[in-house]
Amino acid sequence: xxxxxxxxxxxxxxxxxxxxxxxxxxxxxxxxxxxxxxxxxxxxxxxxxxxxxxxxxxxxxxxxxxx
Numbered sequence: 001x002x003x004x005x006x007x008x009x010x011x012x013x014x015x016x017x018x019x020x021x022x023x024x025x026x027x028x029x030x031x032x033x034x035x036x037x038x039x040x041x042x043x044x045x046x047x048x049x050x051x052x053x054x055x056x057x058x059x060x061x062x063x064x065x066x067x
Contacts (some may be wrong), residue, residue, distance in 0.1 A: 001050055003057060006057040007057055009057075011058070013059060014054055014056065014057060014058050017054050018055065018058070020048045020049045021050050023053065024047050025048065028043055029044075
């Protein structure tokens with residue numbers, strides 16, 4: 001997922017994507033707590049970066065509405 005793909009989505013689609021990513025982040029944290037060897041560290045980092053991308057694009061959209 002990259003920012004250009006996200007910019008083509010509507011605000012509702014971005015919100016749904018953010019919810020799905022946060023759910024995935026939660027599941028990875030739970031798996032890591034149960035069995036630390038089952039979760040690769042890069043998976044957690046990728047999810048965190050994707051969450052940041054989605055939030056950045058959402059803020060760009062919101063900033064465009066205010067200007």
